[in-house]
Amino acid sequence: MNWDDTGTDTGERFDDRLVDAGADGEDTAVEAALRPKDLDEFVGQEKVREQLDLVLKAARARGATADHVLLSGAPGLGKTTLSMIIAAEMNAPIRITSGPAIQHAGDLAAILSSLQEGEVLFLDEIHRMSRPAEEMLYMAMEDFRVDVIVGKGPGATAIPLELPPFTLVGATTRAGLLPPPLRDRFGFTGHMEFYAPAELERVIHRSARLLDVELDAEGGAEIAGRSRGTPRIANRLLRRVRDYAQVKADGRIDREIAAAALGVYEVDARGLDRLDRAVLGALLKLFGGGPVGLSTLAVAVGEERETVEEVAEPFLVREGLLARTPRGRVATPAAWAHLGLVPPQQGGKGQQGLFGA
Numbered sequence: 001m002n003w004d005d006t007g008t009d010t011g012e013r014f015d016d017r018l019v020d021a022g023a024d025g026e027d028t029a030v031e032a033a034l035r036p037k038d039l040d041e042f043v044g045q046e047k048v049r050e051q052l053d054l055v056l057k058a059a060r061a062r063g064a065t066a067d068h069v070l071l072s073g074a075p076g077l078g079k080t081t082l083s084m085i086i087a088a089e090m091n092a093p094i095r096i097t098s099g100p101a102i103q104h105a106g107d108l109a110a111i112l113s114s115l116q117e118g119e120v121l122f123l124d125e126i127h128r129m130s131r132p133a134e135e136m137l138y139m140a141m142e143d144f145r146v147d148v149i150v151g152k153g154p155g156a157t158a159i160p161l162e163l164p165p166f167t168l169v170g171a172t173t174r175a176g177l178l179p180p181p182l183r184d185r186f187g188f189t190g191h192m193e194f195y196a197p198a199e200l201e202r203v204i205h206r207s208a209r210l211l212d213v214e215l216d217a218e219g220g221a222e223i224a225g226r227s228r229g230t231p232r233i234a235n236r237l238l239r240r241v242r243d244y245a246q247v248k249a250d251g252r253i254d255r256e257i258a259a260a261a262l263g264v265y266e267v268d269a270r271g272l273d274r275l276d277r278a279v280l281g282a283l284l285k286l287f288g289g290g291p292v293g294l295s296t297l298a299v300a301v302g303e304e305r306e307t308v309e310e311v312a313e314p315f316l317v318r319e320g321l322l323a324r325t326p327r328g329r330v331a332t333p334a335a336w337a338h339l340g341l342v343p344p345q346q347g348g349k350g351q352q353g354l355f356g357a
């Protein structure tokens, strides 16, 4: 533990986290190679896969364009991958764009009017589209038509434009932010869940084969356990372990090598990194496990409130290590156990009162 000796320079220390589920430059470069190409290769997400398989097969049998699909779920769980699989399964070309790239309705009109029949339009971060573009999209999804506005002011006229049938695949990390009229226009919504360790093992072994890395079963399990339920993180950790195995050993990965490598990168057995452990450590050691306010906790780790709340806490909460209560942040008994600490004895209230441990 060295969370308490890192000085006061805030903001920079946790920028480059190995366990961040968002894509970095290196991910973008290698992810294309590691993406499963069809539904059979796509690991896990059984429900979404089964349902999507039916939607696509039925459309194919009818010789029709597939219904619009909305994919929601946390970063790195396979939304972009699945959109590409949809296009591949439909034998259709795919056009890729994103909500933030579409600021004006005109941007969207230009894309829509150039689509071919049956094409898949992948709209990433669909919750970040501008209002006017969103309204144009409603009509395009439902009637395969847009009104292109020509001119400005009182002389402006709407020219209707027919579109070929297409399949919109929208992806969002924040399904709750989508306006209901937009959500309702999707024929199928797939919600992606975090992956079970056994599923991540399959992802990791598949990637190891593609990267030509020798990995045994226990090594795969070790990496999977630290991957926070997220294939992107699993693939990234595998690459770092591969580096270590090449430099420090003969390139083969077993449990010992995987654990040692991820120890170097300070990703612990449960997938917590330095920031996570700093937050948890402060909560336990300085505040006796809480409850403590978010601001106080943030100051104690020398971080911004937002960093603690948005970067560290979601995973700690998901892991059942930290709870957000009306009185403040509270550590669970599992948190004490994870950091190898013993909770202070309290009478009736606080830690024990809250969790009955």
Ligand SMILES: Nc1ncnc2c1ncn2[C@@H]1O[C@H](COP(=O)(O)OP(=O)(O)OP(=O)(O)O)[C@@H](O)[C@H]1O
Residues within 6 Å of the ligand: 021, 022, 023, 030, 031, 032, 034, 035, 036, 041, 042, 043, 044, 045, 074, 075, 076, 077, 078, 079, 080, 081, 082, 173, 203, 231, 232, 235
């Ligand atoms: N079910 C899966 N089976 C195998 N590999 C997967 C699976 N899901 C994701 N991956 C791998 O994880 C990486 C990230 O997936 P992807 O880019 O599709 O995530 P995403 O949900 O689009 O993330 P974001 O929200 O950041 O856009 C890819 O390299 C992909 O190969």
Ligand SMILES: [Mg+2]
Residues within 6 Å of the ligand: 079, 080, 081, 124, 171
């Ligand atoms: Mg994506």
